[in-house]
Amino acid sequence: MRQLIESQSDETFILNLGPQHPSTHGVLRVKLQLDGEYIVEAEPVLGYCHRMHEKMGENRTFAQFMPNCGRMDYLSALAYNHGYVCAVEKAAGIEVPERAEWLRVITVELNRISSHLLWFGAYLLDLGGFTPLLYAFDDRERLLDILDTVTGSRLTYCYFRFGGVYNDIDENFVPAVREFVARMRTRLPMYHKLVTKNIILMKRLEGIGPVSAEMVRKYGATGPVARGSGVSYDVRKNEPYSVYPEVDFDVPVYSEGDSMARYKVRMDEIEQSLRIIEQGLNRLPEGPVMAPKAPKILKPPKGDFYQAVEAARGSFGVRLVSDGTNTPYRLKLRSPSYSNLSLFGEAAQGMLIADAIALLGSLDLVIPEIDR
Amino acid sequence: MIRDKIKKEMAALSPVAMLETEHAAKGYDLDVRVSPDQVVAAAEIMDRAGFFIEAVTGVDWLLEAKAAPPKPKAPSEAGEQPEGGGAAEEAAPTAPEMEVVYDFNIASELCRVVVRTRIPRDNPELPTIQQVYPGANWHERETHDFFGIKFVGHPNLTPFLLPEDADFHPLLKG
Structure with missing residues (x-):
């Protein structure tokens, strides 16, 4: 028997992680070539959720494409709303009233927190801790209720319009958000006490799945993955849009590049989003939420336009090529997780399979956004 | 400013066109159009600059070619072609083309650079840049999926987002 094992030690075997695996959060398949428990080669296999949103964009009007934006990254749908409306507004030259801009920022940041909370719960579930998920979903549920009253949906939001937002907030919105912010501030220290300082978690994440700044650059990774590797890149700061230049907030950056760094970036971002929301509530001006002269039928001038926004997972970009008609000629949707996942193959080489799960989870993937 | 540095280095490639654009209006700062065989050199410039x-x-751009007014001598290309060298020149502007667009960005300052190139639609081939930017590997595979553009030297141009037996390219016009 011993002889048999020794003779096979040079051999590798293929293991499919997914397409239905709890840690892939959607239908992602990773073809792993393993030497025992060590990964020799990891190849993500995509396309199980592919719907060809870019083609859909070419055969409907600008406004008709709006609902698609909530169906790529279903966890931070409002950021995708934001990227798309900003691109079209840039092309068509539509001014947005200030109240609408602040409402956009407040709701996008609420959405970012709900996305990070879901990631927090699900990631710890991957790592074998069940309890944090229940805490995270408790908080997230309150957020979804708030967003539900203003946007009309719980998940696949379609709240923004070219020139503003779909409807104004009601009188309960501001007190409800203030209450949430205050509550979240008491919850975050508890999260850190319960989870971040947990020795088991530290052992599972520290030094695991290192991603260098050079790798981030070569693969075009953005968002918390880049900021966890010491790259201070946040579209809200580097390429300011909407009213972000007027908001005072920090970009958390950790230089370790391991899974723990990415974890910390997201946890810190929750606090930064709370700061942005607070400032938004304090500064929310009165006024219309839709540009009075926003045209019903949009025909942006010929040309090509690019707009990037900071979604929960990184830089979401829209390249809009207009031919002067009421439908986009070409609509390229650059999704952050696509680039973030592309470095997995290189980063996972030589890792233990259990550690690769920790790395995969720390990339915070949403597969329908990768597959589009 | 890094834009001027890139401009200077790109000028050495003698690009087809180079345009400084206003970020607020277009979303990028520099728009460079190079010939297809220069994309690797252009990517290397961007890589060196960080x-x-x-x-x-x-x-x-099939529909653009269709919409363009036909050249006065265009009907003759259906019949026998005169051996004069001028015919090829005249046919070129209306021959349908495809564009490949590379988006580059830098973390340290506000400067987004677009590198683009045009290739003939009936033979869409250009070199890969995945040896310069490994991240381009997936993007090129996706572009091959959607347009059938062949990136010469790419190690694995198999269907990626499309089904593995896909024999169509959904983003082709017409």
Whole structure:
């Protein structure tokens, strides 16, 4: 028997992680070539959720494409709303009233927190801790209720319009958000006490799945993955849009590049989003939420336009090529997780399979956004 | 400013066109159009300057070619072609083309650079840049999926987002 094992030690075997695996959060398949428990080669296999949103964009009007934006990254749908409306507004030259801009920022940041909370719960579930998920979903549920009253949906939001937002907030919105912010501030220290300082978690994440700044650059990774590797890149700061230049907030950056760094970036971002929301509530001006002269039928001038926004997972970009008609000629949707996942193959080489799960989870993937 | 540095280095490639654009209006700062055989050199310039790759994609300009007014001598190309060298020159502007667009961005300052190139639609081939930017590997595969553009030297141009037996390219016009 011993002889048999020794003779096979040079051999590798293929293991499919997914397409239905709890840690892939959607239908992602990773073809792993393993030497025992060590990964020799990891190849993500995509396309199980592919719907060809870019083609859909070419055969409907600008406004008709709006609902698609909530169906790529279903966890931070409002950021995708934001990227798309900003691109079209840039092309068509539509001014947005200030109240609408602040409402956009407040709701996008609420959405970012709900996305990070879901990631927090699900990631710890991957790592074998069940309890944090229940805490995270408790908080997230309150957020979804708030967003539900203003946007009309719980998940696949379609709240923004070219020139503003779909409807104004009601009188309960501001007190409800203030209450949430205050509550979240008491919850975050508890999260850190319960989870971040947990020795088991530290052992599972520290030094695991290192991603260098050079790798981030070569693969075009953005968002918390880049900021966890010491790259201070946040579209809200580097390429300011909407009213972000007027908001005072920090970009958390950790230089370790391991899974723990990415974890910390997201946890810190929750606090930064709370700061942005607070400032938004304090500064929310009165006024219309839709540009009075926003045209019903949009025909942006010929040309090509690019707009990037900071979604929960990184830089979401829209390249809009207009031919002067009421439908986009070409609509390229650059999704952050696509680039973030592309470095997995290189980063996972030589890792233990259990550690690769920790790395995969720390990339915070949403597969329908990768597959589009 | 890094834009001027890139401009200077790109000028050495003698690009087809180079345009400084206003970020607020277009979303990028520099728009460079190079010939297809220069994309690797252009990517190397961006790499040396510390840019990261944001995306690679295509645009099928078939409809633009159709919409363009026909050249006075265009009908003759259906019949026998005179051996004069001028015919090829005249046919070129209306021959349908595809565009490949590379988006580069840098973390340290505000400067987004677009590198684009045009290739003939009936033979869409150009070199890969995945040896410069490994991240381009997936983007090029996706562009091959959607447009059928062949990136010469790419190690694995198999269907990626499309089904593995896909024999169509959904973003082709017409």
